[in-house]
Amino acid sequence: xxxxxxxxxxxxxxxxxxxxxxxxxxxxxxxxxxxxxxxxxxxxxxxxxxxxxxxxxxxxxxxxxxxxxxxxxxxxxxxxxxxxxxxxxxxxxxxxxxxxxxxxxxxxxxxxxxxxxxxxxxxxxxxxxxxxxxxxxxxxxxxxxxx
Numbered sequence: 001x002x003x004x005x006x007x008x009x010x011x012x013x014x015x016x017x018x019x020x021x022x023x024x025x026x027x028x029x030x031x032x033x034x035x036x037x038x039x040x041x042x043x044x045x046x047x048x049x050x051x052x053x054x055x056x057x058x059x060x061x062x063x064x065x066x067x068x069x070x071x072x073x074x075x076x077x078x079x080x081x082x083x084x085x086x087x088x089x090x091x092x093x094x095x096x097x098x099x100x101x102x103x104x105x106x107x108x109x110x111x112x113x114x115x116x117x118x119x120x121x122x123x124x125x126x127x128x129x130x131x132x133x134x135x136x137x138x139x140x141x142x143x144x145x146x147x
Contacts, residue, residue: 003028005139012038022139054120058106062117063097069113070095084112 002009003025005017012023017032024032059065070080070091077095081088093099101109106117 005031011040014038054122056103056118057121058100058103059117059119062100062106063095065115065117066109066113067095069115073113084108 003012004022005024005028008025008027010025012025013029014035014037015022015024015029015032016035017024017028021035022032023038070077073080075083077091078088081091084091090099094101101117103118109115110117
């Protein structure tokens with residue numbers, strides 16, 4: 001666990017710092033009144049799963065394929081957006097690569113534009129680990145501590 005003031009990963013204590021109850025390290029405990037030690041919680045292990053079988057993915061050049069097929073049919077972005085009941089801005093974002101369509105929308109576009117956007121990807125037989133979220137800012141990152 002990390003100190004909520006400095007971000008150090010160490011043994012923590014609950015302390016009242018300027019009227020706020022925080023989990024702080026021994027070093028930051030001097031900025032308030034230490035109330036009690038925080039019990040250790042076993043570390044969370046990242047989930048490990050095996051990818052089995054093929055996985056459907058959107059092709060990497062989806063933006064160019066969508067734009068070329070729309071232009072081939074002689075439709076403007078505005079007309080195409082009305083035809084598929086989407087906002088024109090969303091069509092623009094798809095065609096510029098700023099928005100990757102979800103699989104259901106990609107399949108709908110495939111049928112309307114007669115193109116291929118979804119491909120089967122065969123994952124290798126390696127372990128996939130779920131990344132731990134990185135810790136955000138701590139109060140100590142924001143405030144300048146008085147020494």
